[in-house]
Amino acid sequence: MRRFTGAADKDAARHEQAERALRLLGEYERHSSGWFWETDRTGRLTYVSDKVAKVLDTPEAPAIGSMLTDLFVIDSDSPDTERTLGFHLSSRTSFSDYSVRPARDDQEECWWSISGRPQLDEMGRFRGFIGNGSDLTEKRKAEAEINRLALFDGLTGLANRQRMRLSLSQTLAESSAYRVTSLLLLDLDRFKAVNDTLGHQTGDALLKQVGQRLLRAVGERGLVGRLGGDEFEVILPSEGNRERLAQLSRAIINSLSQPYFIAGSSISIGCSVGIAIAPDDGNDAVTLTRSADLALYAAKSDGRGVHRFYDEKMLTGAQSRKRLEDDLRTALAQDQLHVAYQPVVATEDARIVGFEALVRWTHPARGAVSPAEFIPVAEECGLIESIGEWVLRTACKEAAQWPGDVRVAVNVSPIQFANPALPAIVTNALAQSGLAANRLELEITEGVFLNESDASDRMFASLKGIGVRLALDDFGTGYSSLGYLKKAPFDKIKIDQSFVRGAVVPGNRNAAIIKAIVMLAETLGMETTAEGLEVQDEIDLIRELGCSHVQGYVYGKPMDAGEAGQLLQAEGGAAKPSGFKVSRAQRVKMLRRAMLDVGDARGEVRILNMSTTGAMIDGIEFPGDVNGYEVKIELLDGQMFAAKLRWAKGGRAGLEFAEPFDMARLRPTSKILRKTG
Numbered sequence: 001m002r003r004f005t006g007a008a009d010k011d012a013a014r015h016e017q018a019e020r021a022l023r024l025l026g027e028y029e030r031h032s033s034g035w036f037w038e039t040d041r042t043g044r045l046t047y048v049s050d051k052v053a054k055v056l057d058t059p060e061a062p063a064i065g066s067m068l069t070d071l072f073v074i075d076s077d078s079p080d081t082e083r084t085l086g087f088h089l090s091s092r093t094s095f096s097d098y099s100v101r102p103a104r105d106d107q108e109e110c111w112w113s114i115s116g117r118p119q120l121d122e123m124g125r126f127r128g129f130i131g132n133g134s135d136l137t138e139k140r141k142a143e144a145e146i147n148r149l150a151l152f153d154g155l156t157g158l159a160n161r162q163r164m165r166l167s168l169s170q171t172l173a174e175s176s177a178y179r180v181t182s183l184l185l186l187d188l189d190r191f192k193a194v195n196d197t198l199g200h201q202t203g204d205a206l207l208k209q210v211g212q213r214l215l216r217a218v219g220e221r222g223l224v225g226r227l228g229g230d231e232f233e234v235i236l237p238s239e240g241n242r243e244r245l246a247q248l249s250r251a252i253i254n255s256l257s258q259p260y261f262i263a264g265s266s267i268s269i270g271c272s273v274g275i276a277i278a279p280d281d282g283n284d285a286v287t288l289t290r291s292a293d294l295a296l297y298a299a300k301s302d303g304r305g306v307h308r309f310y311d312e313k314m315l316t317g318a319q320s321r322k323r324l325e326d327d328l329r330t331a332l333a334q335d336q337l338h339v340a341y342q343p344v345v346a347t348e349d350a351r352i353v354g355f356e357a358l359v360r361w362t363h364p365a366r367g368a369v370s371p372a373e374f375i376p377v378a379e380e381c382g383l384i385e386s387i388g389e390w391v392l393r394t395a396c397k398e399a400a401q402w403p404g405d406v407r408v409a410v411n412v413s414p415i416q417f418a419n420p421a422l423p424a425i426v427t428n429a430l431a432q433s434g435l436a437a438n439r440l441e442l443e444i445t446e447g448v449f450l451n452e453s454d455a456s457d458r459m460f461a462s463l464k465g466i467g468v469r470l471a472l473d474d475f476g477t478g479y480s481s482l483g484y485l486k487k488a489p490f491d492k493i494k495i496d497q498s499f500v501r502g503a504v505v506p507g508n509r510n511a512a513i514i515k516a517i518v519m520l521a522e523t524l525g526m527e528t529t530a531e532g533l534e535v536q537d538e539i540d541l542i543r544e545l546g547c548s549h550v551q552g553y554v555y556g557k558p559m560d561a562g563e564a565g566q567l568l569q570a571e572g573g574a575a576k577p578s579g580f581k582v583s584r585a586q587r588v589k590m591l592r593r594a595m596l597d598v599g600d601a602r603g604e605v606r607i608l609n610m611s612t613t614g615a616m617i618d619g620i621e622f623p624g625d626v627n628g629y630e631v632k633i634e635l636l637d638g639q640m641f642a643a644k645l646r647w648a649k650g651g652r653a654g655l656e657f658a659e660p661f662d663m664a665r666l667r668p669t670s671k672i673l674r675k676t677g
Contacts, residue, residue: 033134033135034132034133034134035048035049035051035052035132035133035134035135036048036049036130036131036132036133037049037052037068037114037116037130037131037132037133038119038128038129038130038131039068039089039128039129039130040127040128041126041127041128042067042128043067043068043069043089043128043129044065044066044067044068045063045064045065045066045067045068045071046064046128047064048063048064052112052133055102055110056071056102056104058104068085068089068129069084069085069086069089070103071102071103072085072100072101072102072103072112072114073100073101073102073103074098074099074100075098075099075100075101075111085098085100088116089129092118092126093118094115094116094117094118095115095116096115097113097114097115098113098114098115099111099112099113099136100112100113100114109137109140109141110135110137111135111136111137111139111140112133112134112135112136112137113133113134113136114131114132114133115131115132115133116129116130116131117129117130117131150162151163151166153211153225153226155204155207155208155226156207156208156210156211156226157211158211158214158215158224158225158226158232159223159224159225159226160225160226160227160228161225161226161227161228163225164223164225164227164233164235165285167223167225167235168181168183168235168285168288168289169284169285171235171237172278172283172284172285172288179238180238180239180240180277180278180279181235181236181237181238181239181240181277181278181288182222182235182236182239182240182245182275182276182277182278183233183234183235183236183275183276183277183278183288183289183291183292184233184234184236184245184248184249184252184273184274184275184292185231185232185233185273185274185275185276185289185292185293185295185296186214186231186232186233186234186252186256186271186272186273186274186296187230187231187232187271187272187296187300188210188230188231188232188256188269188270188271189269189270189271189272189300189304189305190268190269190270191203191206191230191269192230194206194267194269198262198263198265198267202262202263202265202267205262205263206260206262206267206269207226207230209260209262210230210232210256211224211226211232213255213256213258214232214234214252214255214256216255217248217251217252217255218234218236218248218252221236221239221248222234222235222236222237222239223235234252236248240277242277242309245275245277245309246307246309249273249275249307250307252271252273253270253271253272253273253305253306253307256269256270256271257269257270257271257305270304270305271305272296272299272300272304272305272306272307273296273299273306273307273308274292274293274294274295274296274297274298274299274307274308274310275292275295275307275308275309275310276288276289276291276292276295276309276310277309277310281310291310291314291315292310294310294314294315294317294318295308295309295310295311295314296308297314297318298311298314321377321380324369324373324374324377325377325380325381325383327363327366328361328374328377328378328381328383329383331361331363332383332386332387332390336361336362336363336364337359337360337361337387337390337391338359338360338361338362338560339357339358339359339360339391339394339395339398339560339561340357340358340359340360340558340559340560341355341356341357341358341395341398341408341558341559341560341561341564342355342356342358342551342552342556342557342558342559343355343551343555343556343564343567343575344356344407344409344529344549344550344551345549345550345551345555345575346548346549347539347542347543347547347548347549347550348548350574350575350576351572351573351574351575352406352555352567352568352573352574352575353405353406353407353549354406354407354408354409354441355399355406355407355408355409355564356408356409356411356443356551357391357394357395357399357408357409357410357411358371358411358558359371359375359387359391360558361374379413379415384413384415384416385413385415385416385419388411388412388413388416389416389425389429391410391411392410392425392426392429393429393432393433395408395410396408396410396429396430396432396433396435396440397432397433397435398561399433399435399439399440399561400433400434400435401561401565402564402565402568403568403573404436404439405439406439406568406573407438407439407440407441407469408435408439408440408441409441409442409443409471410440410441410442410443411443411445411473412442412443412444413445413447414445414447414448417444417448417456417459418448418455418459420455420459422459422462422463423459423462423463423465423466426440426442426463426466426468427466430466430468436467437466437467437468438467438468438469440468440469441468441469441470441471441491441492442463442468442469442470442471443471443472443473443494444470444471444472444473445472445473445474446472446473446474446475457487460488460489461489464489469491469492470488470489470490470491470492471490471491471492471493471494471529472485472488472490472492472493472494473494474494474496474531475493475494475495475496475517485520485524490524490526491526491527492521492526492527492528492529492549493517493520493521493526493527493528493529494528494529494531494551495514495517495528495529495530495531495547496531496532497531497532497533497552498532499513499514499517499530500514500530500531500532500533500538500542500552501532501534503538503541503542511541511545514530514542514545514547515545515546518545518546518547519546522546527548527549528546528547528548528549529547529548529549529550529551530542530547530549530550530551530552531551531552532551532552533550533551533552533553533554533555534552534553534554535554536554536577536578538552538554539554539577554577554578555575555576555577555578556575556578587609587610587611587616588609588610588611588663589608589609590607590608590609590610591606591607591608592606592607592610593605593606593607594606594607594617594633594634594635595633595634595640596617596620596631596632596633596634597631597632597633597640598620598629598631603619603620604619605617605618605619605620605633606618606619607633608652610635610661610663611663612657612660612661612662612663613656613657613660613661614643614646614654614655614656614657615633615643615654615655615657616652616653616654616655617633617652617653617655618651618652618653619651620651620653621648621651622645622648622653626645626647626648626653627645627646627647628644628645628646629644629645630642630643630644630645631643631644631645631655633655635661635665635666636665636666641657641658641659641661642657642658642659643655643656643657643658644656644658
């Protein structure tokens with residue numbers, strides 16, 4: 001009886017233990033990502049957890065009874081998948097952590113990791129496979145999102161720098177020597193102004209629209225990506241036709257330059273494109289990208305809004321700029337720079353009232369290096385602030401030795417103007433030199449208006465608070481924001497030399513432009529300085545037009561501080577003009593045949609040079625004094641123009657046209673032999 005009771009207790013305990021195991025198994029299957037499966041010896045499913053069965057079941061074929069290999073598809077790209085499921089089932093070998101998905105195509109994305117091993121009965125005979133699995137769907141989605149973030153730009157959805165680099169490397173590696181690949185680098189023009197004036201949120205919205213337009217323009221021809229900021233890239237496999245690339249580039253520039261409408265604002269920007277073609281411009285990603293970047297630099301240097309193809313000369317130019325940059329750093333450290341001063345003369349009494357400080361560089365091997373060559377390099381490499389501060393301190397120190405009413409003008413670049421420390425630098429330079437604040441004039445270009453902001457207003461107020469004078473330099477050549485000019489506290493407007501040159505030539509509109517600028521300045525209570533005067537008759541015109549000051553070679557070239565001091569002491573600072581007394585229109589050298597009518601006679605002559613007002617000819621002898629003799633000359637095919645002879649000597653003669661001639665009307669004809677200049 002005791003033995004019977006003991007056996008019953010053991011059976012009950014085993015039954016309870018089995019039920020507990022089943023409950024725990026059920027809880028595990030229902031509330032975790034894990035599940036179980038089992039097959040018979042033929043590979044047909046005899047058991048699978050309910051949550052997986054619901055995914056695998058179809059009305060025509062339930063999961064139970066189906067071949068395991070018909071229910072799952074292995075991820076062959078997974079590094080953990082060495083063999084197929086069919087191989088393991090037939091060879092009766094274990095497998096672990098194989099990534100699979102449902103074989104049904106109508107299912108949402110679903111991935112599992114499964115493991116299995118063969119099971120044997122008490123006699124050692126194969127009974128089938130038993131195994132487990134776990135849900136990989138969320139993990140796969142997370143990995144896909146991580147991969148997307150790693151390879152795609154989060155703002156525009158375009159490929160990012162990493163994906164573009166990988167794609168370019170792969171495309172070039174697959175290309176043979178006879179298969180070309182083109183790379184386009186794009187940079188948005190005036191985008192920074194959008195960020196600064198309308199905010200980064202508007203800038204982000206703009207970049208999204210740029211990405212969409214770029215995708216439409218490129219279409220299926222290539223891969224479009226955003227490298228960061230306002231830089232974009234296009235990879236065009238199997239495309240190397242320069243005409244088609246130029247056409248695509250123009251289409252991109254035109255599309256991206258159309259107005260954008262964001263949050264009630266109409267925004268206009270531009271785009272520059274640099275193009276490099278493999279293998280000629282580089283057969284690896286690094287070299288090809290460098291070539292495209294150099295082409296983009298050339299496009300921006302040529303005025304922006306254009307495309308440029310890479311040329312070997314661009315690399316030579318870049319290397320030259322790099323050497324120039326290195327030499328410039330050495331020049332700043334070894335005091336190779338010096339300051340020269342050009343006189344500023346009052347038109348009323350022709351007296352020197354100030355000098356403009358101009359930086360000059362004498363290289364120990366190159367000799368004199370033009371500011372037009374090294375100043376842009378200084379701005380690009382970040383040296384302009386150091387150079388600008390050195391010029392400011394030097395000019396203040398040397399100007400302090402001049403008479404107390406003579407001013408010195410110092411140029412301030414937009415980069416310096418954007419530095420919040422500029423007022424402190426100016427104050428310190430004045431204090432160290434002992435120069436009165438009202439004797440220092442800071443010349444600011446119109447480039448500062450590209451970043452109109454409260455910071456600009458504060459900078460203007462701070463500088464005026466010091467007591468220095470402010471001049472707007474090169475007026476009319478840049479942004480020309482007349483509205484902002486009303487607010488900016490300028491004391492002077494400097495009229496760019498491009499308006500001064502040729503102003504005295506009949507038919508030239510520059511005089512009218514100068515007059516308009518003078519009237520504007522007077523209305524705003526500002527002085528005016530006309531720059532670039534080289535001929536004496538320009539002084540009289542500028543005085544008649546009302547300019548208060550003039551500056552140019554006509555009153556002296558830039559000189560060192562000692563020479564400037566001596567000039568101020570000589571004759572009480574009175575300025576004496578020098579150089580040519582009368583202006584003449586710019587002459588174009590040429591060798592052109594033309595017919596000349598002299599009275600009733602006609603003969604053929606050659607035009608050696610020509611301007612809007614006259615020409616020099618040869619091939620005909622004139623006896624005696626011919627000044628004022630009237631002739632007619634064929635300037636255009638079959639068209640005769642009236643002129644007067646002004647001189648004749650040695651078979652040559654000078655003509656003055658009766659009316660100004662538009663040089664743009666000249667076109668190449670069969671009568672042109674060659675151009676000599």
